[in-house]
Amino acid sequence: MAEHSAIKEHMTVVGADGVHVGTVDHLDGDRIKLTKSDSPQAEDGEGARHHYLPAGLVAAVEGDTVRLSATAANAVDLFEE
Incomplete structure (x- = not known):
């Protein structure tokens, strides 16, 4: 598991497959809060929302x-709202 203190605002979050998942808004306890701008519009037509990912999913922080x-x-x- 990577050192969570290395996670900073505006870092890009990618999956193990290299596909873009989101952009870090900030670390919120043991979760990564992603920016709304990367959040898809909900099926019901509502606007974008912040999503959270468990920080335990972090394999590495590279640059x-x-x-x-x-x-x-x-x-x-695994997104949480």
Whole structure:
């Protein structure tokens, strides 16, 4: 598991497959809060929302990129609002 203190605002979050998942808004306890701008519009037509990912999914922090241990598709399935 990577050192969570290295996670900073505006870092890119990618899955283990290299696919973009989101952008860090900030670290919120043991969760990564992602910016609204990367959030898709909800099916009901409502606007974008902040999503959270468990910080335990972080495999590495490399430069300005947070790499997850899960693929992007699996990470999106784990989004919390």
